[in-house]
Amino acid sequence: xxxxxxxxxxxxxxxxxxxxxxxxxxxxxxDCLISSFRVLKDLYxxxxxxxDTSHLNFRFVPYPLTFRASDAFLVGLGFNEQQVANxxxxxxHVKRTQGREFEDCLEAPDPVNCAVAGFPHGSS
Amino acid sequence: MAQADIARLIxxxxxxxxxxxxxxxxxxxxxxxxxxxxxxxxVDHVPVLLDEICEVLDTGQKLTLHNxxxxxxxxxxxxxxxxxxxxxxxxxxxxxxxxxxxxxxxLPDAPHLFPRQDYFAAMHTINLYLDEExxxxxxxxxxxxxxxQPIAFV
Numbered sequence: 001x002x003x004x005x006x007x008x009x010x011x012x013x014x015x016x017x018x019x020x021x022x023x024x025x026x027x028x029x030x031d032c033l034i035s036s037f038r039v040l041k042d043l044y045x046x047x048x049x050x051x052d053t054s055h056l057n058f059r060f061v062p063y064p065l066t067f068r069a070s071d072a073f074l075v076g077l078g079f080n081e082q083q084v085a086n087x088x089x090x091x092x093h094v095k096r097t098q099g100r101e102f103e104d105c106l107e108a109p110d111p112v113n114c115a116v117a118g119f120p121h122g123s124s
Numbered sequence: 125m126a127q128a129d130i131a132r133l134i135x136x137x138x139x140x141x142x143x144x145x146x147x148x149x150x151x152x153x154x155x156x157x158x159x160x161x162x163x164x165x166x167v168d169h170v171p172v173l174l175d176e177i178c179e180v181l182d183t184g185q186k187l188t189l190h191n192x193x194x195x196x197x198x199x200x201x202x203x204x205x206x207x208x209x210x211x212x213x214x215x216x217x218x219x220x221x222x223x224x225x226x227x228x229x230x231l232p233d234a235p236h237l238f239p240r241q242d243y244f245a246a247m248h249t250i251n252l253y254l255d256e257e258x259x260x261x262x263x264x265x266x267x268x269x270x271x272x273q274p275i276a277f278v
Contacts (some may be wrong), residue, residue: 019275048189048196057267063275064197068175072168076201078274107190 007047007056014043018063025090026083034094034105041065041106067103129238130246131181133230134223138174141226142167148218157202157211165205169198170219177223177253187252195257199264204272209265213258220254 002010021036044065050056066073069091074084094102134141146166149158158166176194185191202212224247231238 015272022275045189051263052189058263058269059267061200061203061264061269061272063272064200065193066169066172066197067193068172070169070172070197072164073197073201076204076274 002050002054002056004056004059007050008059010043011047011058011060011062014040014047014062015060017043018065022063022077022087025087026079028086028089030090030093033090034098034102037102038106067101067106126242127181127184127246127249130227130231130243131178133227134174134181135178137226137230138171138178141174141222142171145170145215145219145222148222149215152214152218155211155214157205157207158215161205168201168205169194173198173257177250180253181246181249187249187256192253192256192260195253196260199257199261203261203264203269206271209261212261216254216258220251223250 017036017040021033021040024030024033044062047062051058063077069087071084074087079087091102094100094105098105100108146163149155149166173194176191180187180191199212227243227246231243
């Protein structure tokens, strides 16, 4: 059974990764980001499941994963107009390079191939 | 008709429903936390939350942790905005009543086209979704969590 202290560390670690990945999206650095978000989503699912089915508490709140980012949420996280535009740009980038929505990429069982910014996987 | 048709009844009136909900929240004297919020801040993630509800209805999925992401975003955002927990409960109540009233008002009065069990199944889904949001909100409001730092300033 996982202890509260370990769970806290787990959430903090997830939050650190979340900050890093979203900051990368906000700066327009999209390369291979989708693969990283898939790992992050798995971590998030574990955190929510553990919390939901045990006596563990949220002494640190995990940043919520959203598939449909809204201005209100992103501005609330402290991003400016340009950074928010870059995050929306990432969602467009996923659609263009993977041929499906971000949500579908994260939920799909098949592996996602890395795509260099602006280009579909495999193109040179 | 089926649950997917109820999803469309909500989807096609989404922005109008959000506006009515904003007015209801502003008019509710028991809600104090909205005073400091702009229109955008109050509307927040609600349109996206409605999209997710519609998707669950449309696909006939059971509610799981995988299709309630936007509900958690809404609760989280209110927590970060300093919204009082009881005000969040009240605004969710207003949203719940608005959705139920809207569906009742716009559903065709034709039981042969729309079986009662489909209507109740849709109402169960909407209620469960909003209750799960509240359940999550109770956790983050009461378990001693601190408000996370804005990412852009980390």
